[in-house]
Each structure stands twice: as structure tokens, then as C-alpha cells.
Amino acid sequence: MAAKNPVIITDKDEMRKWSRKMRSQGKTIGLVPTMGYLHQGHLSLIREAHNHSQLIVVSIYVNPGQFSPSEDLSTYPSDFHGDILKLKSVPGGVDAVFCPKNLYDYNYNERQNTKNEKENCAAGHGAGVVSCVEEECSGHETWVRVERLEKGLCGKSRPVFFRGVATIVTKLFNIVEPDVAVFGKKDYQQWRIIQRMVRDLDFAIEIVGSEIMRDSDGLALSSRNVHLSPEEREKALSISRSLLEAKSAAEEGEVKCRELKDLAVTKITQAGGRIDYAEIVEQESLEAVEEIKSPVVFCIAAWFGKVRLIDNIEINI
Amino acid sequence: MAAKNPVIITDKDEMRKWSRKMRSQGKTIGLVPTMGYLHQGHLSLIREAHNHSQLIVVSIYVNPGQFSPSEDLSTYPSDFHGDILKLKSVPGGVDAVFCPKNLYDYNYNERQNTKNEKENCAAGHGAGVVSCVEEECSGHETWVRVERLEKGLCGKSRPVFFRGVATIVTKLFNIVEPDVAVFGKKDYQQWRIIQRMVRDLDFAIEIVGSEIMRDSDGLALSSRNVHLSPEEREKALSISRSLLEAKSAAEEGEVKCRELKDLAVTKITQAGGRIDYAEIVEQESLEAVEEIKSPVVFCIAAWFGKVRLIDNIEINI
Numbered sequence: 001m002a003a004k005n006p007v008i009i010t011d012k013d014e015m016r017k018w019s020r021k022m023r024s025q026g027k028t029i030g031l032v033p034t035m036g037y038l039h040q041g042h043l044s045l046i047r048e049a050h051n052h053s054q055l056i057v058v059s060i061y062v063n064p065g066q067f068s069p070s071e072d073l074s075t076y077p078s079d080f081h082g083d084i085l086k087l088k089s090v091p092g093g094v095d096a097v098f099c100p101k102n103l104y105d106y107n108y109n110e111r112q113n114t115k116n117e118k119e120n121c122a123a124g125h126g127a128g129v130v131s132c133v134e135e136e137c138s139g140h141e142t143w144v145r146v147e148r149l150e151k152g153l154c155g156k157s158r159p160v161f162f163r164g165v166a167t168i169v170t171k172l173f174n175i176v177e178p179d180v181a182v183f184g185k186k187d188y189q190q191w192r193i194i195q196r197m198v199r200d201l202d203f204a205i206e207i208v209g210s211e212i213m214r215d216s217d218g219l220a221l222s223s224r225n226v227h228l229s230p231e232e233r234e235k236a237l238s239i240s241r242s243l244l245e246a247k248s249a250a251e252e253g254e255v256k257c258r259e260l261k262d263l264a265v266t267k268i269t270q271a272g273g274r275i276d277y278a279e280i281v282e283q284e285s286l287e288a289v290e291e292i293k294s295p296v297v298f299c300i301a302a303w304f305g306k307v308r309l310i311d312n313i314e315i316n317i
Numbered sequence: 318m319a320a321k322n323p324v325i326i327t328d329k330d331e332m333r334k335w336s337r338k339m340r341s342q343g344k345t346i347g348l349v350p351t352m353g354y355l356h357q358g359h360l361s362l363i364r365e366a367h368n369h370s371q372l373i374v375v376s377i378y379v380n381p382g383q384f385s386p387s388e389d390l391s392t393y394p395s396d397f398h399g400d401i402l403k404l405k406s407v408p409g410g411v412d413a414v415f416c417p418k419n420l421y422d423y424n425y426n427e428r429q430n431t432k433n434e435k436e437n438c439a440a441g442h443g444a445g446v447v448s449c450v451e452e453e454c455s456g457h458e459t460w461v462r463v464e465r466l467e468k469g470l471c472g473k474s475r476p477v478f479f480r481g482v483a484t485i486v487t488k489l490f491n492i493v494e495p496d497v498a499v500f501g502k503k504d505y506q507q508w509r510i511i512q513r514m515v516r517d518l519d520f521a522i523e524i525v526g527s528e529i530m531r532d533s534d535g536l537a538l539s540s541r542n543v544h545l546s547p548e549e550r551e552k553a554l555s556i557s558r559s560l561l562e563a564k565s566a567a568e569e570g571e572v573k574c575r576e577l578k579d580l581a582v583t584k585i586t587q588a589g590g591r592i593d594y595a596e597i598v599e600q601e602s603l604e605a606v607e608e609i610k611s612p613v614v615f616c617i618a619a620w621f622g623k624v625r626l627i628d629n630i631e632i633n634i
Contacts, residue, residue: 016521024341106516141465142483142517148458166459167518174519199423200459201484202491204333 004093031178036060041213041221048210064132066164108139131160238271243313276301321410348495353377358530358538365527381449383481425456448477555588560630593618
């Protein structure tokens with residue numbers, strides 16, 4: 001198949017103009033939001049998007065709004081040239097790549113602001129939640145919060161994360177105006193949060209969850225895997241292995257979550273990982289369950305060296 | 318001019334379908350969000366909307382998300398039949414009236430939810446902010462917050478109010494998909510919050526602020542005025558009168574806000590009003606100023622009997 005050259009768009013008004021022109025021609029648009037440094041997991045999202053819409057927009061934007069100042073925004077890997085080559089190679093291709101420079105730049109610092117306004121810019125949220133956007137002092141102050149779903153799992157150790165995700169996805173939805181958007185189930189909580197946000201805010205956008213892609217050894221694909229040493233990578237396999245074991249055990253009748261979690265935590269800890277959380281939760285509400293009586297998802301986050309990895313497995317009993 | 322009969326739409330999917338059909342015919346759409354019980358102030362918003370778009374949608378929805386359980390949701394006045402008659406009489410007419418029954422009904426209680434999920438539904442926001450929506454236990458949990466602008470003025474005494482306003486306006490924007498939306502400058506903070514939200518979340522919607530409408534005696538029009546006794550109404554004129562006096566004094570050289578505010582507070586208190594706040598703030602950031610050196614707005618909220626009234630005046634020096 002001949003490679004398709006996507007149009008590269010950096011300006012948000014240009015992006016919306018492109019989408020509206022395509023829509024006026026009767027085309028449906030699928031959005032795949034990414035932070036770049038693309039791997040086969042991202043490409044699988046694009047293949048999934050092709051099942052739901054005629055045209056595909058991939059956004060590449062490392063969103064400062066979902067990083068706290070102490071997190072790895074500055075070291076988040078990027079390779080724009082490589083990303084474009086990969087997007088050209090994906091079956092069916094990609095029609096547009098939206099890669100804005102800064103989606104929080106409102107020319108705020110060039111305006112005449114009061115002293116107080118500038119001083120307050122990093123004061124941020126009443127609950128003490130501050131992201132790199134507040135640090136940048138861009139004047140951005142509107143945040144979308146999915147208040148219950150954002151609290152547990154990754155929300156505990158990353159308090160600004162889902163606020164930032166929901167907000168940037170809202171911005172991307174309003175700029176790209178897609179009919180469908182595809183999210184990976186590796187970021188399970190993120191997928192459920194976006195689904196809930198779309199329902200609660202009446203976005204006319206279908207949210208599709210796409211299955212986790214794994215390397216041949218079972219490691220869930222992630223842009224952050226590049227930071228793992230070969231030894232850390234080998235140890236990190238304990239996550240996916242313990243999830244698979246838990247699923248098998250559950251299917252064989254072990255319904256007590258305490259037991260299943262303890263087994264996984266032991267295995268990962270013995271491999272040298274540091275557990276952030278290991279939770280078995282209901283698939284939609286993401287509330288912890290004590291016994292598996294209905295479909296659940298087992299979610300794990302663990303550190304190997306300086307790299308925090310997440311993975312999960314749905315257990316449909 | 319012959320009266321135009323607006324189409325009455327209660328279903329949100331029908332509403333979006335209508336808008337998309339009109340847009341596909343090249344029409345531009347202006348939205349005037351209201352809570353009904355329409356008066357000349359609302360009709361002036363519609364006249365303003367006619368200056369900016371070809372078709373006009375008026376929404377009528379008393380939003381439980383912006384009322385706390387202790388506020389006046391249950392006694393908020395309504396007169397749907399009268400509203401429609403007024404909309405028919407407005408010059409240029411109205412093309413559609415969107416009057417949904419419940420924009421927070423997700424069939425949540427009919428689903429099989431976990432016990433915890435139901436128990437948590439009224440637990441609400443981390444900061445203890447709870448509206449009538451949480452009380453209803455609809456499952457809605459996504460809120461849009463304009464974190465700095467929502468804090469002062471009305472936000473102090475009504476902590477759920479602007480969260481509810483920003484969220485319902487987001488929902489209405491996503492359902493009606495207008496090109497323009499008109500807000501009254503009587504709700505000055507609300508207007509500024511919606512402007513900021515639209516910028517921060519990249520809505521492709523122009524926000525127009527429309528001037529305050531007053532009765533011949535100077536009282537700013539409000540649906541809540543109906544609850545004032547004749548005596549209370551007479552006393553309430555102290556608000557608009559003190560605002561006008563402050564503006565005159567400022568124009569004559571009194572730049573000290575302390576002096577201007579004290580005069581107004583004394584006048585309103587002597588008339589029998591109970592001040593909620595009287596603040597002179599910068600027009601965009603809504604931050605309090607001590608001396609008037611640039612354009613400001615003087616905002617007052619005061620109780621007369623059981624009725625809380627707000628009013629403001631821009632002072633452009």
C-alpha cells in the first residue's frame with residue numbers, strides 16, 4: 001500500500017478549519033490523542049480508529065497540564081520525525097497530524113495584568129493541586145474534573161494528572177471536533193474518565209477503548225519503557241505475569257481479592273519493583289471490590305528504578 | 318411584524334440534530350441561555366443575539382447544578398406558557414426553544430450500582446461543595462471550574478454557583494453547538510467566567526456581553542424581583558442609586574475605592590438592605606483594586622427581605 005502523507009497542522013484554528021471542511025464534505029473524523037514517541041500501541045489505536053471513522057487525526061502534544069512540577073515532563077521522550085514516519089506506515093494511513101506548540105498560550109504575560117493576578121497565577125487550585133501549567137503562569141485557570149473517578153488508583157499518587165487529562169481532551173475535542181476518539185485501555189482509568197466526562201458534559205463524540213498492546217514477552221507497550229535498563233525491563237515483566245496469574249486464579253475460582261492482590265504484590269516486590277497500587281475494581285465505577293462477583297479490572301502501578309509503569313487486566317466473570 | 322412560532326425542543330439529541338441541520342444549510346446560530354420566567358432583560362439578550370447570528374435558540378432550564386440544597390431552587394419562579402408568548406413577541410423572533418426536562422438524568426439509578434457508588438453520590442466534591450445535583454444522586458460527577466474567577470464576589474457566598482454555571486453552559490454548548498452565545502452583564506462575574514472558560518477550553522463560540530436592562534425607576538431587571546414586596550422594592554432602589562452615585566463621584570475625581578464603597582454600603586444599609594458584598598474590581602481579572610486608575614466594575618450583592626439582588630456598574634476611567 002502506498003504511504004499516505006498526513007497534513008501537518010500546528011495552529012488550532014487551522015485544525016478546526018480542516019475538520020469543518022471535511023465534515024462539510026460528509027466525512028466522519030476519528031481522533032487519536034497522543035503525547036508522541038509513538039509505538040505499536042499507538043498504531044493499534046489508529047487501526048481501531050479506522051473501524052469507526054473515514055478520516056483520522058492524530059494529535060501529538062505533551063500536555064504540561066497533566067504533569068506536576070516534580071514529574072517527568074522535561075524528560076518525556078520525543079521523536080517527531082520518527083513519529084511521522086511511523087504514521088505514514090500505518091495501514092490506512094493518517095489524514096492529519098495536529099502538533100500544536102503550546103495549547104495554554106493566551107498571550108497572558110504580554111498583557112497588562114495587575115500585580116495580584118501575576119502573583120496568583122501559581123497559587124492554583126484551592127485543593128493545592130498545581131501542574132506545570134500553573135508554573136508556566138499562562139493565565140489558564142479552567143479545569144475539567146471527573147470528581148469521583150479521578151480520586152483512586154493513579155489519582156492518589158498523581159493528583160493533577162486526570163484533571164490535566166480531562167482538560168486537554170476537552171480542548172482537543174473543541175479544536176478537532178471529531179465524531180469518534182480512541183483511547184487505549186492500558187490507561188484504563190483515563191479511558192473510563194473520558195467516557196464519563198463525555199456523558200456528563202454531553203459531547204457528541206463516541207469514545208472507543210482499544211485493547212492493550214504487549215511486546216512478545218508480555219510487557220505492555222509504553223513510551224516510558226525506553227527508560228528501562230535491560231535488567232529493569234526483565235524485572236518489570238513481573239507485572240504482566242502476575243496479572244495473568246491473577247486472572248487464571250480467578251477463573252479457577254479464587255474470588256477473594258485480598259488473596260489475588262497479595263500474590264501479585266509479592267511477585268512484583270520480589271522482582272525488585274516498588275508497588276504504587278494494586279487494586280481490583282469494578283470496571284465502570286472503579287470502586288474497589290472485596291470479592292469478584294461481576295466483571296472487574298485488576299490495575300497495577302509499580303516503579304522499576306526511576307520508571308513508573310502501569311498495567312491492567314479485565315477479569316470478566 | 319408577524320409573530321414567529323419557535324420550534325419547541327425538549328430532547329437533547331433532537332436539539333443537536335436541529336442545529337446541525339441549520340448549520341449544514343449555512344446558517345449561524347446564536348444561543349441565549351436562560352432559566353425562564355422571562356422579562357425584558359432576557360428579551361434584550363435576544364435582540365442582541367440578532368445582531369450576531371441568523372438563527373436564535375433560547376434555552377429555558379432551571380439548572381439544579383448551580384443551586385446549593387439550601388438555596389431557592391424549589392421556589393425559583395417559572396411560567397413556561399408566558400415565556401413562549403413573550404418569545405413570540407420579540408422583534409425578529411426566536412427560532413427554537415430548548416427546554417429539557419433534566420440534563421443530569423443518565424438512568425443512573427436504574428442501573429445496578431455498587432452500594433458504595435450510591436452511598437458516595439452525595440459525598441460530592443473534595444472541597445465539600447455540594448449542589449442539588451449531588452443531592453439528586455444522578456451519577457453526574459464532571460464539573461468545569463474557572464478556578465480564580467469563581468472565587469470572589471458571588472462565589473464567596475455561593476460556593477457551588479459558578480461551578481454549576483460553567484458546567485451547564487458547557488453542556489448547552491455541546492448540545493446546541495452555537496456560533497455565538499449572549500450573556501447579560503447584570504451577571505457580570507458569570508459573563509467573565511464564561512468568556513474565560515471559552516478561551517481556556519477552546520470552544521469555537523463568540524461570547525457577547527449585553528448591557529443591563531433596568532426598570533424606569535432604575536432597578537436592574539431580575540426574575541427574582543417578583544419576590545419583592547412593594548416596600549422592599551422601593552428600598553432595593555438604593556442599590557442602583559448608590560452605584561450611579563459612585564460612578565459620578567469617580568468621574569468627578571474620587572478614586573479611593575474605600576470611600577466609594579463606604580458610601581454605597583451606608584446608603585443600602587440605611588435603606589434596610591443587608592450587604593453580601595460591595596467590591597470595586599478590575600473588569601477582566603475581577604481582582605479588587607484600592608484606587609481607580611483603569612476601567613473597573615463596582616459590583617454589589619444585597620439582601621432585601623428574603624431576596625438576594627445583584628447589580629453592578631462599569632466605571633471606565
